[in-house]
Amino acid sequence: MVIAGYQLPMMAALIVWAVLWEIVGHTEAGFILPPLSAIIVRVFEIVPTPSFGEALLITGRAFFSGNAIAILVGIPLGILMGRSVIADRLLLPWVNLFLSAPLSALVPVIMVIFGLGETTIILTVVLFAMWIIVLNTRAGVKAISPSLVEMARSFGANEWQAFTRIYIWAALPEILAGIRLGVIRAVKGVIIGQLLVSVVGFGTLFEVYQSHFLMEHFWALLLVLFAFAFILNELMARLEKHFGYFAASR
Amino acid sequence: MSVSHIAPAGTAAPPPAAGTAPRAIVEVRNVTKTYAGGVEALSGISLEFPEGRLTTLLGPSGCGKTTLLKIIAGLIPASGGQVLVDGREVKGPGQERSFVFQDFALMPWASVLRNVAFGLELRGVARSEREAVAERHIARVGLKGFEHKYPHELSGGMRQRVGLARALAVDSKVVMMDEPFSAVDEQTRRKFQEELLELVAKEGKTFLFVTHSIEEAVYVSDRIVLLSRRPSRVSAIIEPKIVRGDDPEKIRRDSAYLDAVEDIWQQLKRYLD
Ligand SMILES: Nc1ncnc2c1ncn2[C@@H]1O[C@H](COP(=O)(O)OP(=O)(O)OP(=O)(O)O)[C@@H](O)[C@H]1O
Ligand SMILES: [Mg+2]
Numbered sequence: 329m330v331i332a333g334y335q336l337p338m339m340a341a342l343i344v345w346a347v348l349w350e351i352v353g354h355t356e357a358g359f360i361l362p363p364l365s366a367i368i369v370r371v372f373e374i375v376p377t378p379s380f381g382e383a384l385l386i387t388g389r390a391f392f393s394g395n396a397i398a399i400l401v402g403i404p405l406g407i408l409m410g411r412s413v414i415a416d417r418l419l420l421p422w423v424n425l426f427l428s429a430p431l432s433a434l435v436p437v438i439m440v441i442f443g444l445g446e447t448t449i450i451l452t453v454v455l456f457a458m459w460i461i462v463l464n465t466r467a468g469v470k471a472i473s474p475s476l477v478e479m480a481r482s483f484g485a486n487e488w489q490a491f492t493r494i495y496i497w498a499a500l501p502e503i504l505a506g507i508r509l510g511v512i513r514a515v516k517g518v519i520i521g522q523l524l525v526s527v528v529g530f531g532t533l534f535e536v537y538q539s540h541f542l543m544e545h546f547w548a549l550l551l552v553l554f555a556f557a558f559i560l561n562e563l564m565a566r567l568e569k570h571f572g573y574f575a576a577s578r
Numbered sequence: 579m580s581v582s583h584i585a586p587a588g589t590a591a592p593p594p595a596a597g598t599a600p601r602a603i604v605e606v607r608n609v610t611k612t613y614a615g616g617v618e619a620l621s622g623i624s625l626e627f628p629e630g631r632l633t634t635l636l637g638p639s640g641c642g643k644t645t646l647l648k649i650i651a652g653l654i655p656a657s658g659g660q661v662l663v664d665g666r667e668v669k670g671p672g673q674e675r676s677f678v679f680q681d682f683a684l685m686p687w688a689s690v691l692r693n694v695a696f697g698l699e700l701r702g703v704a705r706s707e708r709e710a711v712a713e714r715h716i717a718r719v720g721l722k723g724f725e726h727k728y729p730h731e732l733s734g735g736m737r738q739r740v741g742l743a744r745a746l747a748v749d750s751k752v753v754m755m756d757e758p759f760s761a762v763d764e765q766t767r768r769k770f771q772e773e774l775l776e777l778v779a780k781e782g783k784t785f786l787f788v789t790h791s792i793e794e795a796v797y798v799s800d801r802i803v804l805l806s807r808r809p810s811r812v813s814a815i816i817e818p819k820i821v822r823g824d825d826p827e828k829i830r831r832d833s834a835y836l837d838a839v840e841d842i843w844q845q846l847k848r849y850l851d
Binding site for chain 2: 473475476478479480481482483484485489493494497498500
């Protein structure tokens with residue numbers, strides 16, 4: 329952004345919005361949207377509390393196990409679909425369906441089957457994250473040069489060797505892009521899951537704050553979560569860039 | 579004229595080669611190939627490839643040269659007939675055969691060293707051992723100092739040297755090359771041809787070579803198999819009796835060389851429409 333010949337950093341835009349928020353917070357609307365300064369004070373108040381720590385731990389655990397499952401199942405599934413026409417025909421409609429379906433509507437179903445606990449949250453994360461990983465891996469595998477696969481076979485590679493030494497690496501840029509998109513969806517999954525279940529992790533906190541009209545606390549919690557999601561996205565983008573060099577050279 | 583014509587193998591006795599007649603290390607027996615979809619690429623090909631020689635497959639575009647080479651490599655199954663390598667029937671890829679690819683087929687995420695050592699890596703050879711072998715072959719194809727570079731940092735000619743080193747590193751008896759020099763520039767190509775001749779003379783390996791260039795075929799081959807248009811059969815076998823001295827320029831002006839080129843051109847001409 330350039331104003332009056334001065335190069336303003338990216339943060340400048342953020343400051344404008346922060347000031348606007350602060351002003352709005354001091355009007356009537358402050359009842360719903362408290363001033364930013366008050367919220368930031370709350371952030372420092374909430375974060376060290378044990379209930380926040382516990383929620384973070386539970387959420388983090390569900391988030392990481394959910395992502396791990398999504399990756400460990402999603403990548404082989406994507407590779408399978410990229411290689412086998414039969415598997416592709418059989419599974420692609422479902423993958424596309426789950427990718428575009430309003431998954432939040434499925435959470436109550438999971439809840440009925442697996443109860444109001446961590447399992448439900450983890451499965452919600454998997455449900456949100458996995459499909460894009462499958463689809464991206466599939467696309468990456470389909471784009472592999474056939475002669476690379478032939479090369480490995482001609483030197484005697486078995487299926488396992490072809491999988492671990494050729495397919496995964498050749499499709500790595502697409503797989504990483506899929507994981508990044510999956511992780512972002514997983515953030516939605518873990519929060520939506522907890523909000524719907526509302527007796528675990530941040531879901532409990534949101535429930536408590538909302539029912540007691542603690543709007544400052546509520547917004548503070550949101551702010552923390554948004555920051556987490558943002559940082560996660562940045563980290564993933566860095567990782568992708570690191571491997572990007574050979575994507576460009578293929 | 580020092581060009582001899584021999585009828586397709588199976589209908590006549592093998593060619594009386596100068597000195598001792600080498601045995602056939604690769605035997606193609608009545609091989610047919612019909613692709614799914616009904617394209618008949620090969621219709622009953624019978625051929626023998628003498629050990630220690632470079633034999634070239636030459637023919638009109640789309641006649642099935644790549645198909646035949648891949649069947650011998652065990653990469654695709656034949657629809658009928660059989661291929662014997664070293665007396666054993668081909669059922670898939672094997673350690674006695676290696677392949678050099680037209681598009682190099684290098685792993686972009688792996689260094690030159692790992693690419694060259696890849697065949698040995700798949701065989702489970704210990705890292706230090708296979709890297710020592712790979713380093714030797716990298717030096718041999720003139721890439722010393724490039725061991726830790728990545729394919730995208732190399733020119734097309736250098737990449738094909740990596741492909742060649744990889745095929746040599748597994749020390750197979752038969753090396754198959756499908757238009758290996760078609761993606762490199764003319765100067766590099768000529769240099770490659772000379773190096774290939776040197777390799778054939780020194781290694782005692784059998785080379786199966788595919789090219790589109792009649793000149794290249796005559797320059798590098800001990801034996802040239804002319805294939806007809808699809809569905810392919812062997813239309814002639816030509817053995818250019820070229821005395822290969824030290825001077826490559828002399829060969830290209832040699833009358834035996836020029837006669838062979840002309841002769842093949844006359845035969846291939848009828849496949850053009
Ligand atoms: N996988 C495939 N499926 C169906 N048809 C194929 C397949 N591969 C090759 N063909 C057909 O088989 C015939 C022979 O192909 P091949 O690639 O062996 O020819 P070639 O002699 O190597 O040609 P070129 O000189 O252009 O490299 C061609 O008509 C081609 O279209
Ligand atoms: Mg071909």
